[in-house]
Amino acid sequence: MKRVFSGVKPTGHLTLGNYLGAMRRWSGVDQHEADALFCIVDLHALTVDHDPGRVRRLSRQAATLLLAAGLDPKLCTVFVQSHVDEHARLSYLLECVATDGEMRRMIQYKEKAAAERARGGSVRLSLLTYPVLMAADILAYGTDEVPVGDDQTQHVELTRDLAVRFNQRYGHTFVVPRATRPEVAARVMNLQEPTSKMGKSDDAGPGIVYLLDEPEVIRKKVMRAVTDSGRDVAYDRDGRPGVSNLLEILAACEGGNPEGLAGVYESYGSLKKDTAEAVVELLRPVQQRHKELCADPAYVEGVLREGAEKAREMARPRVDTAYRAIGLLPAG
DSSP states (O other): OOOEEEOOOSSEEEEBHHHHIIIIHHHIIIIIHHHEEEOOOOGGGGGOOOOOOHHHHHHHHHHHHHTTOOTTTTTSEEEEGGGGGGHHHHHHHHHSSOOOOHTTTTTHHHHHHHHHHHHOOOOHHHHHHHHHHHHHHHHTOOOSEEEEEGGHHHHHHHHHHHHHHHHEEEEEEEEOOOOOOOSSSSSOSSSSSTTTOOOOOOOTTTTOOOOTHHHHHHHHHHOOOOOOOOSSSSTTTTTHHHHHHHHHHHHHHHHOOOOHHHHHHHHHHHHHHHHHHHHHHHHHHHHHHHHHEEEEHHHHHHHHOOOHHHHHHHHHHHHHHEEEHHHOOOOO
């Protein structure tokens, strides 16, 4: 059975984009058809200035929402990255294989470093090297497939390069993974800025639908979504990004396709109304299950504890092998 690994970073409240672009697939296809691991990658949240208490709260919330979205610990492994030491152990070895040039070419590093400098802040070294930690997350488990959005494809390509390089230099140790993408809504866009991703790090954006938004809040955000000039409803991601984003969201909620739905609507208003209701109904069971899980925190903590134990057992042999392969003496 193929092995799948994916993670979510606790830097903001999870959004509709996270759900449609990743979480729904995880709870559907991935956990049923693969040996799947899903991780709260909390170490990645430390690469920029952060509030420690907020990182802990968002980590718990993310874990609870993953379970509320349908991840079943009987079918998959759900855990927190920092609870499994093998991630950090392997990351250093891979830093000894990666190059400075590779790190500085990473698009997300360039964007985030520029944003930090624009705010007058300093750029942490971990922001430069975190793609190597991401590679360690994946390679530690012999991962075959990594379900990602378009913005993470470059990181999986780096992971593949590091795995191949390590194997060539020190002997075959790692599986070389591949990226996979859902066909629809791989990248849900901001409702107010439809050329920008609906990202969870912007906690005040009116164009972002959060998984825990109340139904009326969701309806208001969707009804106020930016559309495009003209009156006809047409699917054109480049020329009509606003209406195309709504069509993609509706298609992802109802299982249709954006092109086909475009021919159904004659006005933006009716498209927005149907999209809003589809999102509300899609998130209703997730929100209800989230409330139930919040009332039983011991259950969530138990899932994470058992998940970390299971993940550790899977990762340790491969990481120990990598330590020996690269030339380090085994522990006594």
